[in-house]
Amino acid sequence: MRIFSGIQPTGRKHLGNYIGAISQYVDLQEQGDPAIYCVVDLHAITVKYDPAELRERLYDTTAILLASGLDPEDCILFRQSDVPEHTELTWLLAGTATSHGDLNRMHQFKEKSVKQRELVSAGLFFYPALMAADILAYNADLVPVGDDQRQHLELARQIATNFNNRFGDTFTVPEWRIPEVGARIMDLKNPDQKMSTTSDNPAGTVYVLEDPKAIEKKFKSATTDSGSEVRRALDKPGISNLIEILSVVSGRSMEQVEADFEGQQYGSFKVAVAEAVIEYLRPVQEKYSELRADEAALEAALGAGAEKASAIAGPIVAAARDKMGLGRPVA
């Protein structure tokens, strides 16, 4: 089973990224044939950015992934812009298998385009086609992601099907893997919105590398409701989110968490969630600094990953090009 996923090197990685995606990457790395993980810098250029900062964030994200337990012996970890097949295949798919109407329906494009104060780039509109190219260039069977990527994955499946119908069987139609618990970690201050780096209130987002004291403060000030019972309910999004977080980080079911905190106050529950999250992130934080300090080693790991990635993507994209009647015919 071939596994592929991508993560943006923008902003700082938060608890939602960690629970929804990174922990899945680590769990799956030995099952992949191979498992391929890509730091998607080409996606990051579709909104305003600073080139020097992009490189810094790329190293940050790579070091977080390694500190979380990705092992370049077990998986392929690489930088998207090192493998030109991604950009080439984007155009091949955009030209023949991607409808303008489908791209126009993407929620994330709508959300992100209203946030852009200056230019809404054509690249932001094309973002899901690049994402489809990432996955299809490796004929991935399975794509581990959080819930917010579901619509992009549906489109990637549609694009693969459209291409295959027109040019003959070429690409694997990928399945997604969205975790049952933790697929959508919500903002602590505004629990009707998913946790993200671009949230209006910085107190709502917990970062993977955040100082334990700051993490504790954020959980203590998390928005809850006027009730007092620690149980999940539609009108209790804040408490429901905290129950889900504690379930994942402590390896207990959500029912068990509710039972364990029966009769307890919100205050002591929030402190318990904070402590469990701090312990959960501690090993990553401990390993991060040393890994991040050695940029040459990070470059070496990414370079070796890119070579392995190219060896897989090259022939797959060449076959697509040939079926489309492009370039010198393949004998």
Ligand code: TYM
């Ligand atoms: P990105 O970088 O925004 O997010 C990386 C991963 O984190 C998940 N995630 C969450 N999971 C749970 N709760 C949250 N609050 C939360 N916020 C983010 C995302 O679902 C994602 O899995 N477009 C992708 C990157 C990408 C990609 C790909 C993914 C590019 N090419 C190919 C899969 C396959 C993105 O923006 O992820």
